[in-house]
Amino acid sequence: MLETIRQLETISRQLEPDHSQRKQWLDLTLANAAAFLDELPTAPAYYPNPDLARSLNESPIGETGIKMETALTLFENSVVNQGLNPASARYLAYIPGGGLFPSALADFLAAISNRYAGMFFACPGAVRMENMVLRWMADVVGYPQEAAGYLASGGSIANLTAVIAARDAFEVHAGQVPRAVIYMTHQAHHCLHKAFWMAGVGQAQVRQIATDAAFRLEPGALEAAIRADQQAGLRPWLIIASAGTTNSGAVDPLAVIAEIAQKYKLWYHVDGAYGALFALCPEGQAVLNGLEQSDSVVMDPHKTLFLPYGTGALLVKDRQRLYNSHRVDADYLKKFVEADDEVSPAEVSPELTKHFRGLRLWLPLQLFGVAPFRAALSEKIYLARYFYERLRQLPGFEVGPYPDLSVVTYRFIPSRGDADAFNERLLQAVQMDGRVFISGTRLNGKMTLRLAVLSFRTHLEDIDLALQILKEKAAELGAV
Numbered sequence: 001m002l003e004t005i006r007q008l009e010t011i012s013r014q015l016e017p018d019h020s021q022r023k024q025w026l027d028l029t030l031a032n033a034a035a036f037l038d039e040l041p042t043a044p045a046y047y048p049n050p051d052l053a054r055s056l057n058e059s060p061i062g063e064t065g066i067k068m069e070t071a072l073t074l075f076e077n078s079v080v081n082q083g084l085n086p087a088s089a090r091y092l093a094y095i096p097g098g099g100l101f102p103s104a105l106a107d108f109l110a111a112i113s114n115r116y117a118g119m120f121f122a123c124p125g126a127v128r129m130e131n132m133v134l135r136w137m138a139d140v141v142g143y144p145q146e147a148a149g150y151l152a153s154g155g156s157i158a159n160l161t162a163v164i165a166a167r168d169a170f171e172v173h174a175g176q177v178p179r180a181v182i183y184m185t186h187q188a189h190h191c192l193h194k195a196f197w198m199a200g201v202g203q204a205q206v207r208q209i210a211t212d213a214a215f216r217l218e219p220g221a222l223e224a225a226i227r228a229d230q231q232a233g234l235r236p237w238l239i240i241a242s243a244g245t246t247n248s249g250a251v252d253p254l255a256v257i258a259e260i261a262q263k264y265k266l267w268y269h270v271d272g273a274y275g276a277l278f279a280l281c282p283e284g285q286a287v288l289n290g291l292e293q294s295d296s297v298v299m300d301p302h303k304t305l306f307l308p309y310g311t312g313a314l315l316v317k318d319r320q321r322l323y324n325s326h327r328v329d330a331d332y333l334k335k336f337v338e339a340d341d342e343v344s345p346a347e348v349s350p351e352l353t354k355h356f357r358g359l360r361l362w363l364p365l366q367l368f369g370v371a372p373f374r375a376a377l378s379e380k381i382y383l384a385r386y387f388y389e390r391l392r393q394l395p396g397f398e399v400g401p402y403p404d405l406s407v408v409t410y411r412f413i414p415s416r417g418d419a420d421a422f423n424e425r426l427l428q429a430v431q432m433d434g435r436v437f438i439s440g441t442r443l444n445g446k447m448t449l450r451l452a453v454l455s456f457r458t459h460l461e462d463i464d465l466a467l468q469i470l471k472e473k474a475a476e477l478g479a480v
């Protein structure tokens with residue numbers, strides 16, 4: 001047996017590279033990352049004509065390893081150089097991504113040290129750090145000291161957790177579900193419907209409340225719907241406002257909705273995955289007034305704090321609500337240090353073992369300080385306004401509502417022919433060009449183009465380029 005163990009050990013020890021091997025891999029990886037960042041300013045925002053990464057399948061996982069050089073080439077050809085490039089300054093579609101450099105370093109350190117960030121006793125520093133950045137976000141949105149929350153993988157899971165907390169707070173269980181009523185607009189994010197099913201409240205009534213011309217919830221229609229439901233013997237339960245819809249960036253009238261939620265004693269959730277963190281800058285704060293009166297709020301640092309993908313956040317004003325839904329005891333998780341009043345992520349979320357997400361937020365906030373984040377968010381709002389003002393002066397273009405935050409909707413009205421078909425062609429022409437990437441949607445049944453400004457890398461010159469390309473492509477398509 002000893003012989004077998006020794007033989008196995010020689011092979012298994014390959015999993016721990018020695019100093020020189022580590023250095024070689026590190027150097028190659030760093031060189032790859034450096035080249036990516038150096039080329040980013042001129043790299044396309046979209047790589048057309050990909051082989052859909054099919055060539056990856058020609059290098060299956062084998063019994064013995066390949067060289068780092070080979071692996072990096074596969075990564076570059078199949079992953080980096082195909083499809084969308086959300087790291088680009090000229091990626092202005094959907095909700096743009098980020099990818100702050102210190103977050104990458106933080107992820108590296110988190111993976112190397114592999115500290116357990118689920119429970120306070122296991123790594124007090126990691127949990128304290130996560131709670132510190134959550135506390136910081138709570139201050140940004142105006143939540144009190146009793147609030148608690150957790151860093152999720154993204155807005156979808158954070159919204160799910162909010163729905164679960166609201167469900168348990170109002171005991172919307174079993175036979176109660178079909179009588180419970182949820183209120184939101186048709187512009188609410190689709191992940192909420194997914195959350196209802198996953199939370200076991202998929203059979204609750206969902207009222208789609210009418211919106212005004214700027215796609216914001218109509219408070220009058222909300223109150224009327226709640227009253228009608230009460231009279232019909234149903235049980236109004238949950239209002240979900242959007243603090244920045246994905247479609248048009250519209251912010252529902254948060255303060256007025258808060259009054260209605262209080263008057264009828266409903267749970268008030270704000271989906272601010274895209275917009276809530278704009279509360280960091282004065283221009284955002286002005287639009288987000290009333291956010292602090294909600295019972296729960298979701299925000300996505302991987303959108304509005306420019307982090308790499310994989311970081312959302314939920315805050316619940318009454319921390320007990322989160323505990324009630326998520327706290328369980330297990331004999332194998334006995335604490336051996338006092339919790340020092342710190343919330344453990346595992347006690348307020350569906351996850352137990354998880355990525356130490358706090359470090360990727362803490363490190364950039366510490367290294368840069370808050371000022372550049374605040375300035376960047378103000379800048380994005382002004383860039384959206386600038387685009388709006390410039391575009392409306394271009395002949396043929398029609399703009400949607402004035403932007404609440406950093407999304408602008410618009411379309412081209414051709415002198416003849418079908419406008420929807422024309423805007424489809426215009427969108428495709430801009431996307432295939434590759435220099436900037438925008439996206440489309442339907443608003444009031446009409447094919448509409450969107451420009452979403454949220455990358456920390458996007459500045460005035462990128463918006464000017466987008467304007468120039470839109471003008472160019474509209475002319476090429478024979479419109480002007």
Ligand SMILES: *Cc1c(COP(=O)(O)O)cnc(C)c1O
Binds near residue numbers: 153191272
């Ligand atoms: C992006 C977004 C979501 C979903 O968040 P993910 O992080 O993509 O899971 C939910 N709501 C709104 C308003 C969003 O913009």
